Amino acid sequence: MTHRLVLVINGGSSSIKLALRKQGSSKPVFEAQAERLNTPQASYSFPGGSECSLPDANHQDALNALLPLLDAHLDQPISAVGHRVVHGGEQFTGPRLINDEVLAGIEANAPLAPLHNPANLSGIRAAMKLLPDIPQVAVFDTAFHQSMPPHAFRYALPDELYAVHGVRRYGFHGTSHQYVAHQASLLTGRAETAGAWLSAHLGNGCSSCAILDGKSMDTSMGLTPLEGLVMGTRSGDVDPNLHAHLARTLGWDLPRIERLLNRESGLLGLSGLSNDMRELEQARAQGHGGAQLAIEVFCYRLARSLAGLAVALPRVDGLIFTGGIGENSALTRALTLSHLAVMGLHVDPDRNSALKRGEAGRIEATGSPAILVIPTDEERQIAEESLTLLDRQHLEMETPA
Missing domain, CATH: 3.30.420.40 (ATPase, nucleotide binding domain)
Structure with missing residues (x-):
């Protein structure tokens, strides 16, 4: 079976990182990043290349510059674009195929991560515009921690703050903790x-x-x-x-x-x-x-x-x-x-x-x-979760009701 390619995009408030990953591989096929976006000092760089200036570039400008760099590394079409999203609240307990409902949910959780979610959205919208025919998947930092029991995630505050306003413990770095725990199990047999x-x-x-x-x-x-x-x-x-x-x-x-x-x-x-x-x-x-x-x-x-x-x-x-x-x-x-x-x-x-x-x-x-x-x-965790989601949805479509 051909090992599929996934483009992983991590949009920060003033940066955007991308990594082209091949299914099952421990190393990226290609990676690049743009920094200091929306300033006169904006630039992009990649291993083996010199830093290139992109004055006042926004996220879409940066992707416009970065995506053509992938062409030399593509031996097949990209199967999915996986996006890191910091805060998914309680709404998102796993990766989701991005549509209008998911975009609205990410935006609704922005008050919980005001420095991160708007930046993630900028990267998503830019990628959707530039790569409209490729499935886009959101992988949430908070999703891994949705298995916490109430006695671990609740604050000792009036119930209304949780029930109405979502004030609770969510946790972050979920993709990292999930990845290393999996590796630890393998390393210890x-x-x-x-x-x-x-x-x-x-x-x-x-x-x-x-x-x-x-x-x-x-x-x-x-x-x-x-x-x-x-x-x-x-x-x-x-x-x-x-x-x-x-x-x-x-x-x-x-x-x-x-x-x-x-x-x-x-x-x-x-x-x-x-x-x-x-x-x-x-x-x-x-x-x-x-x-x-x-x-x-x-x-x-x-x-x-x-x-x-x-x-x-x-x-x-x-x-x-x-x-x-x-x-x-x-x-x-x-x-x-x-x-x-x-x-x-x-x-x-x-x-x-x-x-x-x-x-x-x-x-x-x-x-x-x-x-x-x-x-x-x-990035590998995001790539693998994106492909797993696509496979599951494809199987559901093929399974008779």
Whole structure:
């Protein structure tokens, strides 16, 4: 059977990334991205090519420039276009073929992800206009977490806020957590979705998740991607009354407080130096106190979250590190695990430090539950989910009523 091609599009607020994926392959056929859209500095780039200027380009302009680059890599027609959509609310519990109803649903959830959903919509609409004859599929970051039970996703707030306004915990990074849990099952000799896993997706955005037999049971992010772990520039959990305290004592308005919590906090705020873990590790080695504190808080809060999420599982078969920091920072893994000895999790220092960048591997000490480092591949997950949806719909059309 021919391995089909899927174009995966990830539209950000000022960027758009695309990856051409072949079914079953672990590597992209081609990838490219455009950045700083809607500014005079807009540009696009791809591996092996120089950066090209696209002054004031919007998402459609960027796709107009990027799509012709695919031609040299096509050995067959594209079967589907898979779009990452950050927030699907309760309406979308799995991938959906995009139509007017789905577009309206994505737009209706925009207040829950005001920086993300409108950008995702821009990419979708541009792709639909430029590739009108190819099926377009939306894959939602929140969908994987729709298996959480009410006792995990409800806030202790009046019922009307949930029933009428949808105020609940949704969770994010679903495609990443789903992908690495599947890989963890395979790497440890289990059936495809079997296992009770704790997963830590650590990048500029960070979240943890408890996964049982391929289903999310709980996760650290909530209504928005601000809840939970310390991140690059996001605070993660703070006292809910901090907003009122800052308003009363400093006279700050809501936009100023939101900027503080989303853009000026996390590793950047604690260190006073950078949101990049690589820079902080270098500064820590040179005696920078702020970098030392930021890394220690980051790892402690991560360990505390993972330990708390364990109560959502009947057992812990292992812990997964993924994302840019999780995959590449041996120090972060070691410090985090130093707080988790109470759970019987112990790292092998030599295996941890010897693991090469971009490689999957096991780093647990003898007698410890599995500790795995697994590079995430959200684009592959989106491609596979898109094709699975198309196959299922095709089968339903062929099956007599």
